[in-house]
Amino acid sequence: IQSDDDPIISRFQRYLRINTAHPNPQYREAADFILSEAESLSLESQTLEFVPGKHLVLLKWPGSEPSLSSVLLNSHTDVVPAEHDKWAHPPFSANLDSNGDVYARGSQDMKCVGIQYLEAIRRLKASGFKPKRSVYLSFVPDEEIGGHDGAEKLAESDVFKGLNVGIVLDEGLASPTETYRAFYAERCPMWLVIKATGAPGHGAKLYDNTAMENLLKSIESVRRFRAAQFDLVKAGLKAEGEVISVNMVFLKAGTPTPTGFVMNMQPSEAEAGFDIRVPPIADQESLQKRIAEEWAPTSRNMTFRHGQFKQKVSVLDKSGKPILTATDSSNPWWALLEDAVKKANGKLGKPEIFPASTDARYFRNLGLPAIGFSPMANTPILLHDHNEFLNKDEYLKGIEIYESIIKAYASYVDHGKIAGSRDEL
Numbered sequence: 001i002q003s004d005d006d007p008i009i010s011r012f013q014r015y016l017r018i019n020t021a022h023p024n025p026q027y028r029e030a031a032d033f034i035l036s037e038a039e040s041l042s043l044e045s046q047t048l049e050f051v052p053g054k055h056l057v058l059l060k061w062p063g064s065e066p067s068l069s070s071v072l073l074n075s076h077t078d079v080v081p082a083e084h085d086k087w088a089h090p091p092f093s094a095n096l097d098s099n100g101d102v103y104a105r106g107s108q109d110m111k112c113v114g115i116q117y118l119e120a121i122r123r124l125k126a127s128g129f130k131p132k133r134s135v136y137l138s139f140v141p142d143e144e145i146g147g148h149d150g151a152e153k154l155a156e157s158d159v160f161k162g163l164n165v166g167i168v169l170d171e172g173l174a175s176p177t178e179t180y181r182a183f184y185a186e187r188c189p190m191w192l193v194i195k196a197t198g199a200p201g202h203g204a205k206l207y208d209n210t211a212m213e214n215l216l217k218s219i220e221s222v223r224r225f226r227a228a229q230f231d232l233v234k235a236g237l238k239a240e241g242e243v244i245s246v247n248m249v250f251l252k253a254g255t256p257t258p259t260g261f262v263m264n265m266q267p268s269e270a271e272a273g274f275d276i277r278v279p280p281i282a283d284q285e286s287l288q289k290r291i292a293e294e295w296a297p298t299s300r301n302m303t304f305r306h307g308q309f310k311q312k313v314s315v316l317d318k319s320g321k322p323i324l325t326a327t328d329s330s331n332p333w334w335a336l337l338e339d340a341v342k343k344a345n346g347k348l349g350k351p352e353i354f355p356a357s358t359d360a361r362y363f364r365n366l367g368l369p370a371i372g373f374s375p376m377a378n379t380p381i382l383l384h385d386h387n388e389f390l391n392k393d394e395y396l397k398g399i400e401i402y403e404s405i406i407k408a409y410a411s412y413v414d415h416g417k418i419a420g421s422r423d424e425l
């Protein structure tokens, strides 16, 4: 395993080498690492365990004007599992190859961001910068499994109320081009299981209404819908986050034996599971109707149930309006971000809807503006994929981008509001 002489890169590697993959993330080790970094930066720190064993580290860089709302830089410490034998380099080795690519699970999603925040603060402190607004950093567990014991608990807590947060930054996605991406909303996860029942019978007999036939008709219908949505993206008419995605993630049917399945019996039940993602602006009712009438109609002996996510984690507010972070002049943080990225010689693309889910939804649900942003340009999108990597030069560039953003955010004073007149931005 190659390491780098640059202490900035070796700190990144140390964080990546802590195995925080589900189902047994080493949260204590990750918390200890973050706390030791925080100490070296003289940041205030506290470790919260809303659920025992699921450490959440909260750091503070106090601002000089405590009456101003604070800036929260959020990142999750957990990562998704990796199939070790399918990687070119072990996923927790943080191997640095001759191109300068650092290979590790979490190198993009999103340990890079968590530690880039810290490195940016290190540089700002060294330059003598003093924040007006307090800057908080939250390192939260369990994002990859829904965030219920992490960001959700934090957002609901009294501790959080005490932070007086005004703006949240959370994760975005890598960009294969030179343009960084930023996200103002995200799709709503909906996990759906459809189940068909039918008459069992001999494997040699042709008859109507078998469970398998009933399920296959539904799968065909789902597949047509999926293709139509995907075509909109392929034709460039819609962005990835603006269509409903439906992907089949499991099939369950048959009569098992110790070595396989009974081959000459047609089963009486068959199930399929789908990961569906619904844009906040989509017509949720017509989707529900489609599920009930086309994908799981009682006329075909079908039922459906929702998995962990139906509408509990909604992207709609209480009145049913989509929860979006404004990207116009009503939200000064957006313009500040654009400007700060530009100042650090980066380019920012048009605001997008995040195609999957992030912890940002828990903060947006409170009515706070939250922007999804991970500064990785010229980088293939490899989150949750094999051989996830980030180039060290992109990583270093990202630190400068955050330096610029944190400086702008922590210095921002809304003179317009103080004077009772319009915002000057």
Ligand SMILES: CSCC[C@H](NC=O)C(=O)O
Pocket (backbone or CB within 6 Å): 143, 144, 145, 146, 147, 189, 309, 356, 357, 358
């Ligand atoms: C829906 S809760 C799980 C959150 C997860 N987040 C990132 O991949 C996702 O599947 O989008």
Ligand SMILES: [Zn+2]
Pocket (backbone or CB within 6 Å): 076, 109, 110, 143, 171
């Ligand atoms: Zn993530």
Ligand SMILES: [Zn+2]
Pocket (backbone or CB within 6 Å): 080, 109, 144, 383, 384
């Ligand atoms: Zn993820």
